[in-house]
Amino acid sequence: MSPAVQRTVVWSCRLALIGILLVAWVIAINHSKIAMFFLGSPKVIAEHLFQWFATGKIFRHLGITLLETMLSFVIGCSLALVLGLWLALNDILARICDPFIKGLNSMPRLIMAPIFAVWFGLGIWSKVALGVTLVFFVVFFNVFQGIREVSPVLIANARMLGARRRDLVRRVYIPSAMSWVFSSLHLSVGLAFVGAVIGEYLGSSAGVGYLILEAEGTFDIETVLAGVILLTTCALTLDYIITLVEESLLKWQAK
Amino acid sequence: MLRTLHERPRTRSAKGRTGGFFTTMSAAALDLRGITCTFPAPSRDAEPYTAVRDVDISLGDGEFVAIVGPTGCGKSTILNVAAGLLAATAGEVSVFGTPLAGINSHAGYMFQAEALLPWLTARGNVSLGLEMHGVARAEATQRADAWLERVGLAGFEERYPKQLSGGMKKRVALAQTLVLEPRILLMDEPFSALDIQTRQLMENELLDMWSADRKSVFFVTHDLEEAISLADRVVVMSAGPGTKPVAEFKVDIPRPRDVTEIVQSPHYLDLHRRIWEILKKEVLKSYERGKTMVPVG
Structure with a gap:
């Protein structure tokens, strides 16, 4: 064929x-x-979806969910990059922090959502906080690994070519870490999205998760399913965009 | 105990001998005196490992010296000490008469393993050293392109290492090292991963480039043919551990040489036989020890 x-x-x-x-x-x-x-009825679900877009009601909610996703991803990645770099290049610090990081990572973090709601209110920041805790660890471990796995020959070569510590961080360690981070983009963006939706679902006043929560309160199964379909479509679209981004960022890995 | 063993002797000598005392003598490009390298034991019940012991070796200005020895005998250790990547446990290194402290800024190093940065293009890799030395981007790029052309890679500037063949990667590595115009070139079996034809081609090109500006070259190899065809002088190292030079031969085959033809000359064959007699003993020793010892490094 x-x-x-x-x-x-x-x-x-x-x-x-x-x-x-x-x-x-x-x-x-x-x-x-x-x-x-x-x-529920597929016809009614389709109508709901159509109505959402026709009246423009959905855009505010979708916008908020995507904003939370983006903020979780950017903040989680930045924190993980800085901390991962710092710990990977500082052996003693890494050994001190190791049990805490492992502990925080194995903690069921969804349980933190109500606590974040108390700390950061019902607005977007409690959702962002939840998303950050999910994204952070994926990226952190990748950065850490990416730096630890840099071949000693690469370091030796860069040093012979005149690299000082600053050059090594900028030209060797960070690019190596980034290649690991990029290769886990699907996972980290997916988790940022999950964090946003779950956060909304557990208590909020806007967002697609909020729409679902609201509909569930009145046993409106059609609206719930319409929300789920919308979220699935969003997740697939994000995933597709990441594939495109990946192809351009990691072109040096292609044969 | 370990601490005193690993103290850097060269900082002491740097303080001790100032002035032109050594420089007045014919300043060798590299002078290694009494170099010993002991690595701490990997575990508590293992012994510390002495890779090289009491090595005296020097490299004249403009000289091409090949260091041969059994595989894993600590030849690379000597290069790393000369490069300033590794601090010797004891002994002194001087570069053009000045004691070495830290990285040897006169030296370029070509590694045996793949050492190009995979996320940079061929051009990016070659201009890397220039950029780190503060050369402006535009000029660095221009000089990198000129070197890539010189090693026969014009048109491949935008390729990433993964998109290049083994021989091409070695050419990029060569350009990456030579673009900085080092006075000393340290080469650690740079062509050992290449197929024989590509290798001979690269060796000839290396000789051409070398004869143009006569850098001082330390060339480490386990291949005697390669050593004789390239070098002015061949130093034979003993089997490890505690490697040291056991013999030295002057290679008085006239230049320019062609590595593909030189191997048939009677002079070459005679030298090969004489050096091999000594090298063979060391290779056998190394082989015998390898059967009873856990290989280190």
């Missing part, structure tokens, strides 16, 4: 799967009141 044919087959199978699922769904709710209550 030629690649073009293969692609057609793959895509038509995917669409067929969605079609079968939708048909089964519609049949189920037409024959059972209980299914109708639990699953």
Whole structure:
């Protein structure tokens, strides 16, 4: 099979799967009141989604969720980069901090969400704080590893070419750490998004997570599912954007 | 105990001998006197490992010296000491008559392993040293491109190391080192990972470049053929641990040489036989020890 044919087959199978699922769904709710209550109607869900965009109501909520995601990612990454660099280049400090970092990382951090709500209020910052705790560790461990794994030959070579400590950090350690961070972008951006939504879901006044929470309060299953579909689409889009960014940032890794 | 062992002797000598006492004598490019390198034991029940012991070796200005010895005999250790990357446990290094402290800024180093920065292009790698020495970006780039052209890589400036073949990477590494115009060149089996044809090509090119400005070269190799075809002088090292030079041969084969043809000359064959007689003993010794010892380094 030629690649073009293969692609057609793959895509038509995917669409067929969605079609079968939708048909089964519609049949189920037409024959059972209980299914109708639990699953909602795909038509109503589609209407909700359409209404959200048509009235523009969704943009504020979506904007807030994405803003929280971005802030979590940027703040989490920056903190992790600075701390990772500092600890990786300072052996004693790394040994002192090791158990604390491992402890904080193994702590179930979602449980911190209510505490963050108390500390930072119900606005965006409590969600950002939750997102940061999720993003930080992924990036931190990658930075740390990225710096520890720099080949001693690279360091020796850079030193022979005249690198002082400052040059080593700027031209060898940071690029090496960044390559590890970039390779975990999918995970860290995904976690920033999860942090934002979960944070909203646990207590907020705006955001897609808030819409879902609100609808759940009135057993409005269709709105809940519309929110879930919207979030899934957002996550997929983010993931696609990262793939594009990755390709340009890591082109030196391609053969 | 360990502390005193690892004290840097060269700081002491730097204070002790100021003035032109040594410089008045013919200043060798590199002069290693009584170099001993002991590495601390990796675990409590292991012995400290002495890689080289009491090594005296010198490199004249403009001279090409090859250091041969069994694999893993501590040849690289000697280069690292000469480069200032490794502080000797005992002994002194002087560079053009001045005691060495810290990195040897007169020396360029070509490593055996891949040492290019993978996230920089060929051009970025070559201009790196210039930029770190404060040369402006535009000029650094221009000089880098000129060197890339000189090593036959014009048109490959934008390639990343991963996109280059083994031989091309070695050329970039050569340009990266030579663009800084070091007076001393330290080479640690730089071509050992290449296939034989590429290798001979690179050796000839190295000879061409060397004869143009006669840098002082320390060339470490385990390959006797390579050593004789390139060098003015071949130093044979003993098997490790506690490696030291055991013999020295002058290579009086006239230059310019072609490494592909030189191997057939009777003069070369005679030298090869004489050096191999000594080297062979060390290689066998090293092999015997290797069977009973856990290899270190």
